[in-house]
Amino acid sequence: MTAARTPLIAGNWKMHKTVEEAEAFIQALLPRVATFDSVDVGICPPFTSLQAMVDSARGSIVRVYAQNMHYADQGAFTGEVSAPMLSELDVHGVILGHSERREYFGETDKALALKVPKALEAGLEPILCVGETEEERERGDTERKLRHQIQEDLAKVPEDRLADVVIAYEPIWAIGTGLTATPEQAQEACAFVRALVGQRSEDAAQRVRVLYGGSMKADNAAELLALPDVDGGLVGGASLEAEPFSTIVGAASA
Ligand SMILES: O=C[C@H](O)COP(=O)(O)O
Numbered sequence: 001m002t003a004a005r006t007p008l009i010a011g012n013w014k015m016h017k018t019v020e021e022a023e024a025f026i027q028a029l030l031p032r033v034a035t036f037d038s039v040d041v042g043i044c045p046p047f048t049s050l051q052a053m054v055d056s057a058r059g060s061i062v063r064v065y066a067q068n069m070h071y072a073d074q075g076a077f078t079g080e081v082s083a084p085m086l087s088e089l090d091v092h093g094v095i096l097g098h099s100e101r102r103e104y105f106g107e108t109d110k111a112l113a114l115k116v117p118k119a120l121e122a123g124l125e126p127i128l129c130v131g132e133t134e135e136e137r138e139r140g141d142t143e144r145k146l147r148h149q150i151q152e153d154l155a156k157v158p159e160d161r162l163a164d165v166v167i168a169y170e171p172i173w174a175i176g177t178g179l180t181a182t183p184e185q186a187q188e189a190c191a192f193v194r195a196l197v198g199q200r201s202e203d204a205a206q207r208v209r210v211l212y213g214g215s216m217k218a219d220n221a222a223e224l225l226a227l228p229d230v231d232g233g234l235v236g237g238a239s240l241e242a243e244p245f246s247t248i249v250g251a252a253s254a
Pocket residue numbers: 012098170174175176177178213214215216234235236237238
């Protein structure tokens with residue numbers, strides 16, 4: 001990746017960790033990442049641990065992201081939280097469109113087209129997830145799927161804010177399966193995602209951070225993070241323990 005783009009390693013805890021477990025994690029992580037330079041570190045806890053993690057991470061290089069939000073500021077949406085509510089907690093950003101939310105909770109591109117600009121307006125850094133299923137890859141539809149998701153989900157983001165969105169390319173067949181995209185597959189897809197942004201703004205394409213996600217581990221991170229169009233990782237399973245997660249952060253550090 002170019003020196004102009006600071007890598008981001010974000011750990012998506014999904015539905016893991018109580019507040020007590022989250023506290024133990026961050027106390028173990030902070031000393032391990034304190035000396036790393038030129039890398040942004042994110043943790044994405046469940047809603048219940050957001051405030052505690054914001055408080056514990058204050059003054060460190062660790063930033064806290066939520067895993068979802070609604071596109072409305074407020075309203076009769078039981079079980080949801082809004083962008084202003086996250087901003088109030090000093091949360092740095094939010095994952096949007098994770099494939100698990102798309103698959104299990106009916107997250108649509110139409111909703112994401114509202115969520116992404118709403119996050120930006122509220123001062124949150126969105127991490128927009130895109131990626132193909134195994135069947136889509138096998139029938140040669142990877143680029144079509146990525147094009148559709150990027151065009152739809154970023155449709156309402158103005159050109160001058162495109163580079164403020166982080167895009168995570170996560171092949172669904174690699175999530176939690178132990179199957180990792182080959183470096184060639186990851187590079188090709190991340191470069192394609194960047195080129196799609198370039199169709200809107202060449203400047204944004206050069207600045208936007210494109211992450212790889214899908215069974216990124218301590219032992220394969222360095223190879224993936226060295227790819228020219230991979231600007232970091234969205235890490236699931238390997239982000240649940242401080243040791244492997246900090247090793248991945250170290251692999252991205254200058
Ligand atoms: O958000 C993270 C991704 O779903 C990757 O998860 P994983 O590293 O467990 O495959």
